[in-house]
Amino acid sequence: MRGRQTNQDQREKLLLAGRIAKEARDRGIMLSEPGVRVLDVVDQVEELIRKMGGQPAFPVNIGIDAVAAHYTPATGDSQRFPPRGILKFDVGVHVDGYIADTAASKDLGGSNNLLVSCSQSALEQAIETVKAGISLRYLGGVIERTIQSSGYRPVTNLMGHSIERYNLHAGFSVPNVSDISDGTVPDDIVIAIEPFATSGKGFVVSGRIGNIFSLVRRKKLDDASLNQFQEVIDERYSTLPFAERWLGEFGNRTHLLRKLLRLGILHGYQTLIEASGAPVSQWEHTLIVSREGVVATSK
Numbered sequence: 001m002r003g004r005q006t007n008q009d010q011r012e013k014l015l016l017a018g019r020i021a022k023e024a025r026d027r028g029i030m031l032s033e034p035g036v037r038v039l040d041v042v043d044q045v046e047e048l049i050r051k052m053g054g055q056p057a058f059p060v061n062i063g064i065d066a067v068a069a070h071y072t073p074a075t076g077d078s079q080r081f082p083p084r085g086i087l088k089f090d091v092g093v094h095v096d097g098y099i100a101d102t103a104a105s106k107d108l109g110g111s112n113n114l115l116v117s118c119s120q121s122a123l124e125q126a127i128e129t130v131k132a133g134i135s136l137r138y139l140g141g142v143i144e145r146t147i148q149s150s151g152y153r154p155v156t157n158l159m160g161h162s163i164e165r166y167n168l169h170a171g172f173s174v175p176n177v178s179d180i181s182d183g184t185v186p187d188d189i190v191i192a193i194e195p196f197a198t199s200g201k202g203f204v205v206s207g208r209i210g211n212i213f214s215l216v217r218r219k220k221l222d223d224a225s226l227n228q229f230q231e232v233i234d235e236r237y238s239t240l241p242f243a244e245r246w247l248g249e250f251g252n253r254t255h256l257l258r259k260l261l262r263l264g265i266l267h268g269y270q271t272l273i274e275a276s277g278a279p280v281s282q283w284e285h286t287l288i289v290s291r292e293g294v295v296a297t298s299k
């Protein structure tokens, strides 16, 4: 499962996942307008991913204003996009476990918002700068200064990350500020870079569990329905994040999910919210970094 990411077959799957993720993200941003039902957009985008030959690598994440990450609608969610607000639309796609993770932001009911554009510029600057061997202090500094030059703050406790097969957060972090890590970007790695900018304090705190879960480890239990539920989750999603609404055929899924959470078999993702309640913007691309150069798969 682990190891070099860049043999030809693996590279083609990474590139295909990236192309699908780009389409899905752009469609999502286009469809997300004030008054439109959030769940309708999310359903359409996840359907598009499957139609194009991928699978969602995680449920579409919708973050509005201070909600920075880890929210997805539940079954039957009637929430609509508000008349005004900063939307983050974060999409993951995998092809045979090879993942692309990408996000964009949009100023609902407005246009040309500096908060939206400064994290986009920071991402573009970071992609120009990144290469195998570069210092994370330097790379993080580029992101930090780009955001600060527009008068905003980077979110310090949200970071980019390495990606491996069926592993969205594979252990290596790419900070959005200069003073978090002394490391360097390794050769032959897949990373997501994701600057977050805010007018608030510049860090996020955890909120409630937001309809997104992942399998930690299966356990044989004295309950056939719980065992079958674990098996379905394992076969469909492996350890990748999944949504409650993807398990619609289990009428008692809320109960099953709660039980498996309590037993530590599942992890529940808490929504991440800007500490002062201020709006947050985010842009993200997935990159293959090697001595031969950098390819942004989702661009």
Ligand code: MN
Residues within 6 Å of the ligand: 101, 160, 161, 192, 194, 284
């Ligand atoms: Mn990411």
Ligand code: MN
Residues within 6 Å of the ligand: 090, 091, 101, 102, 103, 194, 284
């Ligand atoms: Mn993402």
